[in-house]
Amino acid sequence: MVKVVLLGAGSLGYHLTQKMLSSSSVDLIQVYNRTIEKISYLSDKIAITDNLNKLKQADIYVLCVSDNAISELSSHLNFPSKLVLHTSGGTSINNLKSNSAKGVLYFPQTFSKDKKVNFNELPICLEASSNESLTVLKKFSKEFSNNIYLINSEQRKVIHLAAVFVNNFVNHLYFNAEQICNKNKVPFEILKPIIKETVKKLKELSPYEAQTGPAKRNDTETINTHKTMLSSLQLEIYTLLTKSIKETYGEKL
Incomplete structure (x- = not known):
C-alpha cells in the first residue's frame, strides 16, 4: 500500500484527503498545513502537523498549495528516494525544488469544499521527471480516475x-x-x-x-x-x- 503525505488545506487538498481516507490501496498517513486550525477536523482520523520538520516518511508527497508557495515549500522536502508532486495547472514541474523524484498531478476542474466531487468523471494530467516516477504516478492516479493524459508543463x-x-x-x-x-x-x-x-x-x-x-x-x-x-x-x-x-x-x- 502506497503511503502518502498531503500538504495543504485548500479545496483540492480537502477532496483528495477525503478520497484517500476512504481508499483501500492508499494509506494517507499525514496532512500538513502551516495553519493547524484549518486541518484540526482531521485530528481524530489521521496525524496532522504544522511543522515541516515533523513530516512522516512516505512514498509520495502531494502539494496542494498556491502556485507561489510550491518552490519554497518543496525545497524543504529532502527525500531523495521519494516522489514529490504538485497539483498546479500553471506551474512547471521544474518549480519543484526538492531533491526527490518529481511529478505533477493536475485536475483541470474547479473545486469547492461544500460540493461533492466524483473523481471518476475527471481527467487527470500527469507529468514526471523520469519513466520510473511516471509508472508510480500512473498507479497512484488510478486511485482517482482512469481518464489519464500525459501532459508536459507547456501543454x-x-x-x-x-x-x-x-x-x-x-x-x-x-x-x-x-x-x-x-x-x-x-x-x-x-x-x-x-x-x-x-x-x-x-x-x-x-x-x-x-x-x-x-x-x-x-x-x-x-x-x-x-x-x-x-x-x-x-x-x-x-x-x-x-x-x-x-x-x-x-x-x-
Missing part, C-alpha cells in the same frame, strides 16, 4: 489558460447576469435552463457551431438597447465580447 499551461476562459470567466459572466437580474427584480433561476442547454450542446457541436445571439446575427437594434441597460464595467465587457463575436462570424454577416 498544461495551455490547458490552464483555456480553463480560465471556460470556467473562471464564464462564472464571472454568470455573476454579472445575476447582478442584472437582481437589480431589475427578476429571478436568476429563470436562466438556469439556458445555462444547462449551452453546456449540453457542446456534446454535439463545437463552440463555433453552437454560437447564437444578437452579436452573431448583427442585430444592431437589440445590441444598442442592451447597452443602455448596463453599468459602465458591464458595458465594457458586453462591448468587447460583442466585438469578438462579430469579428469571428464577420464573413457570414
Whole structure:
C-alpha cells in the first residue's frame, strides 16, 4: 500500500484527503498545513502537523498549495528516494525544488469544499521527471480516475489558460447576469435552463457551431438597447465580447 503525505488545506487538498481516507490501496498517513486550525477536523482520523520538520516518511508527497508557495515549500522536502508532486495547472514541474523524484498531478476542474466531487468523471494530467516516477504516478492516479493524459508543463499551461476562459470567466459572466437580474427584480433561476442547454450542446457541436445571439446575427437594434441597460464595467465587457463575436462570424454577416 502506497503511503502518502498531503500538504495543504485548500479545496483540492480537502477532496483528495477525503478520497484517500476512504481508499483501500492508499494509506494517507499525514496532512500538513502551516495553519493547524484549518486541518484540526482531521485530528481524530489521521496525524496532522504544522511543522515541516515533523513530516512522516512516505512514498509520495502531494502539494496542494498556491502556485507561489510550491518552490519554497518543496525545497524543504529532502527525500531523495521519494516522489514529490504538485497539483498546479500553471506551474512547471521544474518549480519543484526538492531533491526527490518529481511529478505533477493536475485536475483541470474547479473545486469547492461544500460540493461533492466524483473523481471518476475527471481527467487527470500527469507529468514526471523520469519513466520510473511516471509508472508510480500512473498507479497512484488510478486511485482517482482512469481518464489519464500525459501532459508536459507547456501543454498544461495551455490547458490552464483555456480553463480560465471556460470556467473562471464564464462564472464571472454568470455573476454579472445575476447582478442584472437582481437589480431589475427578476429571478436568476429563470436562466438556469439556458445555462444547462449551452453546456449540453457542446456534446454535439463545437463552440463555433453552437454560437447564437444578437452579436452573431448583427442585430444592431437589440445590441444598442442592451447597452443602455448596463453599468459602465458591464458595458465594457458586453462591448468587447460583442466585438469578438462579430469579428469571428464577420464573413457570414
